[in-house]
Amino acid sequence: MSLAELQRKIDNQTARLAVIGLGYVGTPVACEFARAGFSVTGIESQAERVNSINAGISPIDGMEPGLQALLSEAVQSGKLKATQDYADLRCQDVILICVETPVDDNNIPRYIALQNALIDLAPVLKPGALVIIESTIAPGTMSRVVRPLLEQHSGLKVNQDFYLGNCPERVMPGKLLTNLRTVSRVIGGMSPETAETMAALYRHIVQADLDPVDCITAELVKTVENTYRDVQIAFANEVALICEAVGGDVWRVRELVNKSPGRQMHLPGAGVGGHCIPKDPWLLAYSVRDQGHIPQVISAAREVNNSMPIHMVDMVEEALQAQGLELRHARLLVLGYAYLEDSDDVRNSPSELLVKILRAKGCMIVVHDPFIAEYKGDLLNKAQGCDAAILMVKHQQYLSLDLAALRSVMSTPILVDGRALFANQPAAAGFTYRCLGVTSDST
Numbered sequence: 042m043s044l045a046e047l048q049r050k051i052d053n054q055t056a057r058l059a060v061i062g063l064g065y066v067g068t069p070v071a072c073e074f075a076r077a078g079f080s081v082t083g084i085e086s087q088a089e090r091v092n093s094i095n096a097g098i099s100p101i102d103g104m105e106p107g108l109q110a111l112l113s114e115a116v117q118s119g120k121l122k123a124t125q126d127y128a129d130l131r132c133q134d135v136i137l138i139c140v141e142t143p144v145d146d147n148n149i150p151r152y153i154a155l156q157n158a159l160i161d162l163a164p165v166l167k168p169g170a171l172v173i174i175e176s177t178i179a180p181g182t183m184s185r186v187v188r189p190l191l192e193q194h195s196g197l198k199v200n201q202d203f204y205l206g207n208c209p210e211r212v213m214p215g216k217l218l219t220n221l222r223t224v225s226r227v228i229g230g231m232s233p234e235t236a237e238t239m240a241a242l243y244r245h246i247v248q249a250d251l252d253p254v255d256c257i258t259a260e261l262v263k264t265v266e267n268t269y270r271d272v273q274i275a276f277a278n279e280v281a282l283i284c285e286a287v288g289g290d291v292w293r294v295r296e297l298v299n300k301s302p303g304r305q306m307h308l309p310g311a312g313v314g315g316h317c318i319p320k321d322p323w324l325l326a327y328s329v330r331d332q333g334h335i336p337q338v339i340s341a342a343r344e345v346n347n348s349m350p351i352h353m354v355d356m357v358e359e360a361l362q363a364q365g366l367e368l369r370h371a372r373l374l375v376l377g378y379a380y381l382e383d384s385d386d387v388r389n390s391p392s393e394l395l396v397k398i399l400r401a402k403g404c405m406i407v408v409h410d411p412f413i414a415e416y417k418g419d420l421l422n423k424a425q426g427c428d429a430a431i432l433m434v435k436h437q438q439y440l441s442l443d444l445a446a447l448r449s450v451m452s453t454p455i456l457v458d459g460r461a462l463f464a465n466q467p468a469a470a471g472f473t474y475r476c477l478g479v480t481s482d483s484t
C-alpha cells in the first residue's frame with residue numbers, strides 16, 4: 042500500500058489501528074482513536090489489563106476525568122478490543138507503540154520493552170503499514186535502534202515497504218484526555234511525506250498544533266522540554282539553598298524576580314519526582330554519551346534536585362536539635378508520599394528517599410497521604426506523639442489542617458515545610474516552623 046492510499050484510509054477512518062502498550066499513554070490514545078471512528082486493537086502483555094479493558098473497565102489508577110466512560114463506550118461499540126496476541130497485528134495499517142522507556146541505576150536507557158515490542162511486531166508487520174513510536178526516547182534512537190530492528194526482523198525497508206515516525210506523548214496523569222486533545226504534538230517522520238500522513242492521523246484527535254519535523258527533531262524536542270523543566274527547578278532549588286544560607290526568603294525573592302520581564306523562576310521544593318522529569322534529562326544526555334560528551338548543566342541539575350530530600354533531612358535534624366532532641370530517636374510524621382500534589386502517583390517520589398534515609402538514621406516514621414491507600418487515615422491519630430511533621434507534598438487537604446489540634450497531639454510541635462504550603466500560621470500556633478528556602482532565623 043502506498044502512503045497516499047494509507048492516507049486515504051486514514052482520512053475516511055477505514056485504516057485499522059493498533060496500540061502496543063495499554064498504560065497511561067496507550068489507553069487514552071486507543072480510546073480517543075476509537076471515539077474518532079477507527080477500529081482499534083490494543084496489544085498488552087499484562088493479561089489482567091487486557092481483561093479489564095475488554096470488560097470496559099479502565100486499568101488506569103487515579104482520577105482521570107472522562108476516561109472510564111470513554112473506554113466503556115469504545116468497547117461496547119466494538120471499536121476497541123484488547124489482546125495479548127501480536128498475530129492480530131497482521132492486518133493493522135497503523136501501529137502506535139506506547140511502552141515504557143525507563144533508565145537504569147546508571148542512567149542508561151533501558152529499552153527492553155521497546156525492543157520486545159519491535160521484535161514481536163516486525164514478523165507480522167503488514168507491507169505499507171505505518172509504525173509510530175509515542176514513547177520518549179533518547180535522540181538518535183529512531184535511527185539507531187527502532188529502524189534497524191524493524192527492518193532486520195521484518196525483511197522490509199523503511200520508506201519503501203513500510204513507514205516510520207516518532208510522535209512523543211505529552212500527557213500528564215490526572216489530565217490524560219485533556220492533554221491528549223489540547224496539547225500540540227511534534228510529528229517526527231522518517232520522511233516528510235510520512236510526517237504529513239502522521240499529521241492527518243493525529244488531526245482526528247488533537248485540536249492543537251501538529252508540527253511536522255524529522256525524527257531527530259521530535260526526539261530532541263521531547264527530551265529537551267522536560268530537561269528544561271528539570272534545570273529550571275534545580276535553579277530554583279539552588280536559590281532556595283542560597284537564601285537559607287544568607288538570611289533570605291526564596292519565595293519572596295522568586296515573586297519579585299518573576300516581576301522582571303522574561304523571568305519565570307520555578308518553584309523550589311522538597312524534591313522532583315514523577316515518571317518523566319527525573320528520567321528524560323538522562324535520555325537527552327545519553328544521546329551524546331558515545332561521543333564522550335557529558336553535558337554539565339543537565340547532570341548538575343539532576344544532582345541538585347536529587348539532593349533536596351536529603352536537605353529536608355538536614356532541616357529536620359536542625360529543628361529537632363534546636364529543641365534539644367536527637368534525630369536518631371525521633372518519631373516523625375511525613376505529610377505526603379505521592380510525587381505530585383493531589384495525585385496518587387508515587388513514581389520516583391521524593392518522600393520515598395526521605396523515609397529511607399530517616400529510617401536508616403533510626404527514626405520512627407509515620408506516613409500520611411490522603412491519596413494513597415497504604416497511608417490514608419486520620420492525620421491527627423498518626424501525629425500522636427510525633428516530635429516533628431514534615432510537609433513533602435502540597436496536597437490541597439493540608440491547607441485546611443487544624444494546626445492547633447495538630448500541636449495538641451504532637452510530643453514536640455515542630456513543622457518542616459518542604460513546599461511553603463504554610464505561611465506564618467504554624468509559628469502563630471506555637472510550632473517551631475522551618476520552611477525550605479527561608480533562613481531559620483526568620484521563621
Ligand code: SAJ
Pocket residue numbers: 210211212213214266267270274307308309310311312313314315316317318380381382
Ligand atoms: N516540581 C517542583 N517545582 C516546580 C515544578 C515541579 O519541585 O516548579 C516538582 C513536583 O513537585 C514533582 C516534579 O517536580 O515532584 C514533577 O512535577 P511536574 O509538574 O513536572 O509534573 P510531571 O512530572 O507529571 O510532568 C509532566 C510533564 N509532561 C510530560 O512529560 C508529557 C511535564 O513536561 C509537564 O510540564 C507537566 O507534566 C505539566 O505540568 O503538565
